[in-house]
Amino acid sequence: MPSDQQSEHSDQVVDELDARLLLLLTDEPRLGVLECSRRLGVARGTVQARLDRLVERGVLTGFPPALDLGAMGFGLTAFAVVEIAQGRRAEVCDGLAAIPEVCEVHATTGQGDLFVRVVARSNSDLQRVVDHIVDVPHVRRLSTSIALSTPVPPRVRPLLERVKGRPPK
Amino acid sequence: MPSDQQSEHSDQVVDELDARLLLLLTDEPRLGVLECSRRLGVARGTVQARLDRLVERGVLTGFPPALDLGAMGFGLTAFAVVEIAQGRRAEVCDGLAAIPEVCEVHATTGQGDLFVRVVARSNSDLQRVVDHIVDVPHVRRLSTSIALSTPVPPRVRPLLERVKGRPPK
């Protein structure tokens, strides 16, 4: 069959059942395989197989504990755009990675810049962290902005819901 | 016979044992309470109590499934700084939240008003998503930069390790 779009498999990484399963686990992550099978109305072996496959494909990478940094005392989140010396990205990233308060670093288009998410206990603590970043060799310029609120917290749900709603075409 | 030495409880939200437990769960999230107690060398009841308390305090919010968006077909991540009309943040955020590809929104200090993380399947798909964002009422200006790489993926580990290393004092 000549076809750029298969019947049900091949190009669909996550099908409807997968999406429903992931959605279920998103809402109640502690559910066991057995309970999932009950909720989804399928056999336990099926759920088990689905999970295994998702892990195999690298879609599902695990169930890490979600920690609320705010509750841990790090009430401040800030984003920093870092300009660095040309060709020094690796070193700078290493330097940034050594700072515990640096929770995430991305290299972005623009001007070979880095985008950094940091947390801190207070404004003065943020000052300290920012100073640390500036002290990293080859960091040229740093522009920081503080997160005042987070209207949309990190989420994946809508993407899954779309898969669930629109089965493979 | 227990070798206790602890004495502080007041301002320490997460003590060393908590940190070790969370670190353990970070590395192997699927471990059960029993296994954790074995690894940590404490009684099962203790682990259970610690987990309960961490949840109670809001530090541990759950074990959501970690999904690799890349493996799901969303290989592109981009950050957008959005400038909006004064006093329209709520509406704009609602509009953004309605777009599945919008995975995170923060209101920030500084020039841009909102900071948005989006994912897309390809460059042209990103175009589509960006167009969607621009179409949200009251969005004035949008500046997007694509994430080329992620030298430091989202992490909390270092923060926990510091607690573990430096017991309350």
Add this chain to the structure above:
DNA sequence: ATTTCTCAGGACAATTTGTATAGTGATCTA
């Protein structure tokens, strides 16, 4: 027509969880 997959359904032993209870040392309080 035949092979290959996926999924439902069931079975079983071993392990884990949910709950309790009791004892001990240390800290807090009046």
Add this chain to the structure above:
DNA sequence: TAGATCACTATACAAATTGTCCTGAGAAAT
């Protein structure tokens, strides 16, 4: 200083879950 508390260890037991392995049916691919 004498309780009262608190955190943790150590156990105990029933109920539920997990890890596996099998069988059979239906759909898709060859």
